Amino acid sequence: MKNYDSVRHVKGESLFIDDLSIPSSALFGAVYASPIAHGKILSISLEEAKASEGVVAVFTQSDIPGVNQIGGIIHDEKLLASEYVHFIGEPIAFITAKTQSQARLAAKKVKVEFEKLEVITDPKDAFRKGSLIVNDPKIYINGNVDEVWDKCDLIVEDTVELGGQEHLYLETQSSISYPTEGGGLKIISSTQNPTAIQRTAASVLNISANQIESEVSRLGGGFGGKEDQATAWACLTALAAYKLKKPVKLILSRQDDMRMTGKRHPYTSDYKIGFSGEGKILAYEVTYYQNAGAAADLSLPILDRTLAHCTNSYFIPNVKATGWCCKTNLPPNTAFRGFGGPQGMFVIESAIHKASKLLGIEPHLIQALNLFKEGDEFPYGQKIENGKSQECWQRIFEKYDIDAVKRDLETFNSNNKLFKKGYALMPICFGISFTHTMLNQASALVHVYSDGSVGISTGAIEMGQGVNMKIRQIAANIFNVNLSRIKSETTNTTRNANTSATAASSGADLNGNAASIACNAILKRLINFFAEKNNIEDINSVEIRNEKLFVNGADFNYSWNDLVLNAYHNRINLSEHSFYATPDIYFDTKTNKGKPFAYHVYGTSLFISKVDCLRGTYEIESVKIIHDIGQSINKVIDRSQAEGALVQGIGWVTLEEIIYNSDGRLLTDNLSTYKVPDINFTPKDIEIEFLENSYNKPGPMNSKAIGEPPFMYGIGAYFAIRNAVESFNGRKEMKYEAPLTPERVLMNLYNNK
Ligand code: MTE
Ligand code: HPA
Numbered sequence: 001m002k003n004y005d006s007v008r009h010v011k012g013e014s015l016f017i018d019d020l021s022i023p024s025s026a027l028f029g030a031v032y033a034s035p036i037a038h039g040k041i042l043s044i045s046l047e048e049a050k051a052s053e054g055v056v057a058v059f060t061q062s063d064i065p066g067v068n069q070i071g072g073i074i075h076d077e078k079l080l081a082s083e084y085v086h087f088i089g090e091p092i093a094f095i096t097a098k099t100q101s102q103a104r105l106a107a108k109k110v111k112v113e114f115e116k117l118e119v120i121t122d123p124k125d126a127f128r129k130g131s132l133i134v135n136d137p138k139i140y141i142n143g144n145v146d147e148v149w150d151k152c153d154l155i156v157e158d159t160v161e162l163g164g165q166e167h168l169y170l171e172t173q174s175s176i177s178y179p180t181e182g183g184g185l186k187i188i189s190s191t192q193n194p195t196a197i198q199r200t201a202a203s204v205l206n207i208s209a210n211q212i213e214s215e216v217s218r219l220g221g222g223f224g225g226k227e228d229q230a231t232a233w234a235c236l237t238a239l240a241a242y243k244l245k246k247p248v249k250l251i252l253s254r255q256d257d258m259r260m261t262g263k264r265h266p267y268t269s270d271y272k273i274g275f276s277g278e279g280k281i282l283a284y285e286v287t288y289y290q291n292a293g294a295a296a297d298l299s300l301p302i303l304d305r306t307l308a309h310c311t312n313s314y315f316i317p318n319v320k321a322t323g324w325c326c327k328t329n330l331p332p333n334t335a336f337r338g339f340g341g342p343q344g345m346f347v348i349e350s351a352i353h354k355a356s357k358l359l360g361i362e363p364h365l366i367q368a369l370n371l372f373k374e375g376d377e378f379p380y381g382q383k384i385e386n387g388k389s390q391e392c393w394q395r396i397f398e399k400y401d402i403d404a405v406k407r408d409l410e411t412f413n414s415n416n417k418l419f420k421k422g423y424a425l426m427p428i429c430f431g432i433s434f435t436h437t438m439l440n441q442a443s444a445l446v447h448v449y450s451d452g453s454v455g456i457s458t459g460a461i462e463m464g465q466g467v468n469m470k471i472r473q474i475a476a477n478i479f480n481v482n483l484s485r486i487k488s489e490t491t492n493t494t495r496n497a498n499t500s501a502t503a504a505s506s507g508a509d510l511n512g513n514a515a516s517i518a519c520n521a522i523l524k525r526l527i528n529f530f531a532e533k534n535n536i537e538d539i540n541s542v543e544i545r546n547e548k549l550f551v552n553g554a555d556f557n558y559s560w561n562d563l564v565l566n567a568y569h570n571r572i573n574l575s576e577h578s579f580y581a582t583p584d585i586y587f588d589t590k591t592n593k594g595k596p597f598a599y600h601v602y603g604t605s606l607f608i609s610k611v612d613c614l615r616g617t618y619e620i621e622s623v624k625i626i627h628d629i630g631q632s633i634n635k636v637i638d639r640s641q642a643e644g645a646l647v648q649g650i651g652w653v654t655l656e657e658i659i660y661n662s663d664g665r666l667l668t669d670n671l672s673t674y675k676v677p678d679i680n681f682t683p684k685d686i687e688i689e690f691l692e693n694s695y696n697k698p699g700p701m702n703s704k705a706i707g708e709p710p711f712m713y714g715i716g717a718y719f720a721i722r723n724a725v726e727s728f729n730g731r732k733e734m735k736y737e738a739p740l741t742p743e744r745v746l747m748n749l750y751n752n753k
């Protein structure tokens with residue numbers, strides 16, 4: 001099939017930034033970054049770097065013609081450090097040379113003297129020292145927790161520690177900037193947010209946005225890591241290209257990328273939860289200490305999503321959730337699939353798990369008892385509408401005999417001394433829309449060419465999630481023509497202006513709905529034209545089926561090609577620019593109440609783990625999922641998104657461990673020390689059933705978003721493994737901390753406390 005990214009990928013035909021042919025005048029960039037995590041810059045010496053072979057120019061903050069600032073939400077992040085540095089990997093100088101190796105070699109010759117300052121890496125430590133991104137916490141409240149503690153039969157308090165996660169997109173951060181005539185620039189970069197690059201580069205260079213064309217063909221993965229953090233690298237090439245009037249290209253090496261860019265936010269969270277004797281949750285108070293790193297980046301909206309998802313799929317009448325955005329000397333942490341939701345959801349699952357032992361009620365019974373029902377209210381005031389928590393939960397029990405699973409595991413565990421199995425159920429509920437209402441907008445530009453082919457430009461970025469395919473399917477479905485006629489164009493700010501990042505799982509929703517509006521407008525003009533030409537009064541009697549026109553159900557012997565060509569000859573407009581803004585959503589940031597999400601995605605999963613109690617190694621034997629996708633636009637894409645997200649989620653809570661030392665140095669900065677799930681670790685048995693008869697009005701073709709929600713099923717792996725460990729060690733005191741690496745498992749198996 002033509003124009004199908006996956007086919008081009010396997011043929012090696014897809015072009016990523018490093019594959020683009022560049023003119024011989026192009027220069028290559030390398031970054032000199034801070035080697036210390038916090039300090040004052042005393043002196044910078046560039047002589048040796050400048051004299052290095054092949055070097056053309058070296059840029060520092062004083063070369064910036066506009067504002068030295070790339071912070072999107074809070075202006076607290078410089079493009080190139082000036083007086084102070086705040087993390088290891090913070091760019092200080094940008095070197096351009098004739099070849100990439102010359103540039104990288106020269107970067108090593110920059111000399112900077114620092115006065116070292118105190119380094120903070122832990123969020124609670126930062127909180128205690130008053131090191132915060134914003135001084136006030138974010139607080140979401142429902143009911144009044146303080147009025148009900150007395151009425152609880154059980155109160156549990158504990159702390160949960162969650163680690164970060166490296167994005168490990170296959171394509172590292174990359175960009176090329178080309179000077180254009182009249183002092184402008186074309187910036188091609190690997191970003192989820194070309195408009196942010198256009199806006200920020202314009203401000204850094206002190207030129208207007210219309211002087212900058214920002215373009216993306218596709219990404220070799222983003223996972224949130226290129227929502228905000230592609231900007232610095234694009235702006236550096238823009239600065240050099242603007243100054244030198246030559247194309248400049250920058251590709252970060254894998255190790256530089258791992259060292260210099262932010263990751264998923266680690267969190268430390270303290271909670272207090274109150275239950276009735278039967279296991280009803282009566283009150284939940286939680287305080288999240290988010291490790292934001294050295295600058296705000298997207299930490300505040302990420303914290304919003306943590307708070308919004310703090311009760312996962314459960315209705316809790318009294319909730320007080322507080323979030324502190326703590327400033328540390330790590331690279332600014334950033335968006336990562338789930339956007340703070342996973343961190344919020346992990347804590348409530350830990351609370352239920354801990355309480356289950358004290359109540360003597362199994363976790364899944366507590367989960368079931370508290371699951372959302374229609375009309376229940378989220379802590380942010382939105383009510384459950386068309387909720388599917390109950391349906392997904394019931395369906396998994398209907399499909400799999402959980403009591404039999406339990407019996408099998410008990411038998412296995414009593415027959416095996418050194419292998420233990422565990423199971424866990426993990427429901428999810430994830431809100432779809434950017435939490436910042438303003439961002440929920442998109443545009444599309446659709447051209448039908450006189451040969452009947454169609455080109456669609458939207459703000460959506462293809463990063464492997466299949467958004468281009470979905471948008472093409474939406475268009476093919478509206479025009480009722482063959483998919484091969486429809487092409488997704490590159491994403492480009494001169495065709496679609498003021499785009500939002502492709503993020504929040506809403507790329508296909510927002511851009512698909514915009515494309516749908518444009519296609520329908522063109523279709524309407526075509527049908528009106530046809531009806532008028534042929535004296536047909538009722539335009540509803542005209543339809544296109546498989547590229548042919550039918551009137552009152554009868555074949556009119558008139559093709560899509562005839563229609564388009566004739567319309568063109570009759571001066572009918574065959575292009576449309578459309579706009580979509582998600583209706584009926586709002587959020588009051590003073591009260592933290594409103595209806596921030598267009599809808600929610602629901603599901604339930606069942607995990608079975610097997611732990612080798614001699615070695616501490618483990619496997620997830622099977623994962624069964626009932627997932628609510630509404631009406632899937634493309635089941636292959638949706639299934640693979642669900643599988644990919646699931647495995648990435650499992651990786652977060654199991655193998656993937658990011659370690660910084662107390663100097664703020666990343667110790668896990670390559671793939672020999674940072675482990676991600678591979679095909680052998682992936683559960684052998686993953687079964688995903690899409691919930692039937694679910695329809696979603698706000699989604700194109702009644703679909704629901706898929707990108708992020710299944711990530712959070714992965715949390716179930718933690719509890720399944722933990723349960724197996726506990727059946728070996730007799731439920732000795734075990735901290736709630738992730739990732740639960742084989743090393744941690746081993747320590748807990750033989751923890752004699
Ligand atoms: N799938 C692939 N293959 N590569 C990616 O980078 N990013 C994820 C998800 N699925 C990603 C992916 C993230 S974080 C988001 S928000 C969504 O895709 C974004 O795309 P969508 O809004 O079109 O679903
Ligand atoms: N999700 C993902 N990315 C975002 C969001 C969100 O809710 N808000 C701003 N960027």
Ligand code: MOS
Pocket residue numbers: 192222223224225227335336337338339502503504505708
């Ligand atoms: Mo996804 S974390 O919203 O890019």
